[in-house]
Amino acid sequence: MTDGKKAPTPTDLSTQSPDALEAMLTQAMSTRASNAPAVPTAGQRCGLIAIVGKPNVGKSTLLNALVGQKISITSRKAQTTRHRITGMRTVGPTQFVFVDTPGFQTRHSNALNRSLNRTVVGAVNDVDLIVFVVEAGQFNQADAKVLALLPANTPAILLANKFDLIHRRAEIAPWLKEMQERHNFAEFVPMSANNARDVERLFGICEKYLPEQPWMYGADELTDRSDRFMAAEIIREKLFRLTGDELPYTSTVIIDKYEEEGNLRRVAATIVVERDGHKGMIIGEKGEKLKRIGTEARHELETLTGGKVFLEIWVKVRSGWADDDARVKTFGYE
Ligand code: GDP
Ligand code: MG
Numbered sequence: 001m002t003d004g005k006k007a008p009t010p011t012d013l014s015t016q017s018p019d020a021l022e023a024m025l026t027q028a029m030s031t032r033a034s035n036a037p038a039v040p041t042a043g044q045r046c047g048l049i050a051i052v053g054k055p056n057v058g059k060s061t062l063l064n065a066l067v068g069q070k071i072s073i074t075s076r077k078a079q080t081t082r083h084r085i086t087g088m089r090t091v092g093p094t095q096f097v098f099v100d101t102p103g104f105q106t107r108h109s110n111a112l113n114r115s116l117n118r119t120v121v122g123a124v125n126d127v128d129l130i131v132f133v134v135e136a137g138q139f140n141q142a143d144a145k146v147l148a149l150l151p152a153n154t155p156a157i158l159l160a161n162k163f164d165l166i167h168r169r170a171e172i173a174p175w176l177k178e179m180q181e182r183h184n185f186a187e188f189v190p191m192s193a194n195n196a197r198d199v200e201r202l203f204g205i206c207e208k209y210l211p212e213q214p215w216m217y218g219a220d221e222l223t224d225r226s227d228r229f230m231a232a233e234i235i236r237e238k239l240f241r242l243t244g245d246e247l248p249y250t251s252t253v254i255i256d257k258y259e260e261e262g263n264l265r266r267v268a269a270t271i272v273v274e275r276d277g278h279k280g281m282i283i284g285e286k287g288e289k290l291k292r293i294g295t296e297a298r299h300e301l302e303t304l305t306g307g308k309v310f311l312e313i314w315v316k317v318r319s320g321w322a323d324d325d326a327r328v329k330t331f332g333y334e
Contacts, residue, residue: 022173043093044212066202133161136190158179251282271315297313
């Protein structure tokens with residue numbers, strides 16, 4: 001834990017009367033389910049959140065709703081860090097970074113899954129917050145297996161999803177009491193992952209568990225930065241390989257756009273050079289060289305992402321005129 005983090009003291013629900021539980025439920029359903037101090041507006045917060053739960057409870061639905069767009073969860077390449085970042089969202093001063101937990105397998109208990117589970121336990125151990133997703137009013141063996149993997153010292157929110165399917169709220173209080181006896185949950189959040197207002201409310205609930213520290217990503221970034229970063233690196237590599245030694249290393253590649261639509265990536269990049277003469281070197285005769293840079297970079301990006309790529313590359317002179325920028329577009333479908 002970092003200095004800036006002050007996790008609120010969890011309420012011990014197991015000692016509450018049914019009336020108190022009902023009152024708590026009412027409070028949880030209103031705007032803020034919080035007994036914690038409000039987050040100061042000055043200063044950035046940023047932290048890792050693991051969304052865990054057995055299959056089919058609504059984790060993917062929730063993650064997509066939190067990030068605000070459909071993001072690819074399964075197709076990511078292995079990352080160098082222990083965490084696979086699946087998405088991020090910045091709301092006000094706080095950046096929420098969601099990590100994937102691919103090993104939370106509860107169906108089979110073979111050696112591979114056991115080793116995956118060990119990895120996951122590691123990953124879950126150093127996140128700032130765990131969101132444990134169950135279907136409201138339910139808890140079975142598969143839920144229990146996931147719950148057993150949660151570390152005791154990381155705050156965990158009990159997210160009772162699919163609350164829209166609960167018609168008799170009176171039944172929830174005893175279930176909630178049982179849940180609190182199973183694990184010392186910091187908070188209880190009844191909601192529906194497919195309800196936008198519930199999802200927005202969840203940000204406010206999670207925020208206070210994240211440490212005060214600088215953001216890890218840009219405010220607008222929603223998906224894994226390394227794909228963007230890799231795209232710039234690949235273009236840079238092709239650029240220097242195809243232009244030989246003539247081009248100064250001060251030339252840079254900026255990714256202006258990196259959009260994912262299912263299996264398709266739309267990438268726009270700008271190569272920024274120092275002088276007009278450098279621009280000519282990159283473009284080549286009749287634009288041949290720039291076209292080759294684009295085509296080779298695109299092929300490599302397609303291999304990397306496992307999908308189609310539309311790549312658009314511009315060349316700009318740092319002090320140059322916007323209207324004489326050269327451009328090449330290469331397409332994933334030929
Ligand atoms: P995951 O396996 O945990 O990632 O679960 P999914 O996100 O794939 O969701 C499983 C199913 O539950 C899908 O059919 C979703 O549409 C549905 N679902 C998710 N959240 C809710 C909810 O809040 N209410 C209802 N009624 N259905 C939901
Ligand atoms: Mg899923």
